[in-house]
Amino acid sequence: MKKTMTNKSIDEILNRDDYTRLTKALKNRTEEIAVKVRRKMNDLDLDEMIINGFKIVVKKYSADHGQYHFDNLSIKQYCPVDYDGGYYEYLSLEDINESYYAYDDFKCKIEGASNKQALKFLNAAKKIFEYLDDTESEQVNDVNKALEETKDM
Numbered sequence: 001m002k003k004t005m006t007n008k009s010i011d012e013i014l015n016r017d018d019y020t021r022l023t024k025a026l027k028n029r030t031e032e033i034a035v036k037v038r039r040k041m042n043d044l045d046l047d048e049m050i051i052n053g054f055k056i057v058v059k060k061y062s063a064d065h066g067q068y069h070f071d072n073l074s075i076k077q078y079c080p081v082d083y084d085g086g087y088y089e090y091l092s093l094e095d096i097n098e099s100y101y102a103y104d105d106f107k108c109k110i111e112g113a114s115n116k117q118a119l120k121f122l123n124a125a126k127k128i129f130e131y132l133d134d135t136e137s138e139q140v141n142d143v144n145k146a147l148e149e150t151k152d153m
Contacts, residue, residue, distance in 0.1 A: 023115045027096040030118040033125055034093035038073040040132050044139060048076070049131055052124045059090045063108040070102070075113055075121070093121055 041049070041058050048057040059074040074090040081087065092098075095112035102108040113121070121128075 023097075026115060026118050026122070030096055030113075030122055031094050033122065034073040037128060037132070038071065038094070041073070042071070044132065044135055046132075046135065049128070049135075051127050051131060052120070054120065054124075056093075056121075056128070057090065059092070061102060061108055061110070063103040063105040065105075068103050068105075072110070075117055091117060093118065 037056070038058055041047075046058070048055055050056075055076040057074055057076045058071050059076075060069070060071045062069050072092050072094040074092050076088055076090055079087055079089055089111065091113040092110050093113050095110055096118045097115065098110070098112040100110055102110055
């Protein structure tokens with residue numbers, strides 16, 4: 001078999017599974033952190049934040065004619081379209097590389113983020129948690145100030 005410039009055969013190159021193996025770990029870590037971030041955002045009454053140029057939102061869903069309500073952490077991105085100006089799509093960070101209809105409701109499609117988007121999210125994780133910490137500190141200060149100013153009322 002002919003060797004490539006890196007002294008690996010075509011079969012050796014094609015049989016590598018490093019990326020596949022690592023993206024499974026990437027998916028698991030991203031989904032785990034996304035759930036934690038969503039819960040913290042809900043605790044802080046945050047609907048969205050912009051970190052490193054992308055918008056992270058708590059997307060709220062209703063399925064089966066409103067019988068089921070749930071939310072997940074998603075990337076909100078604008079998709080321009082020539083004929084009407086465009087639309088926003090929500091890519092779930094809790095469902096990497098998956099697409100499904102929640103509760104078999106064809107009006108409630110969940111589209112998962114890609115590996116590249118998951119990697120971007122993980123690379124921004126430190127800034128995301130710093131933002132959440134700063135936000136909580138601000139909110140605590142605001143509540144303490146309001147309580148202090150109204151204690152004699």
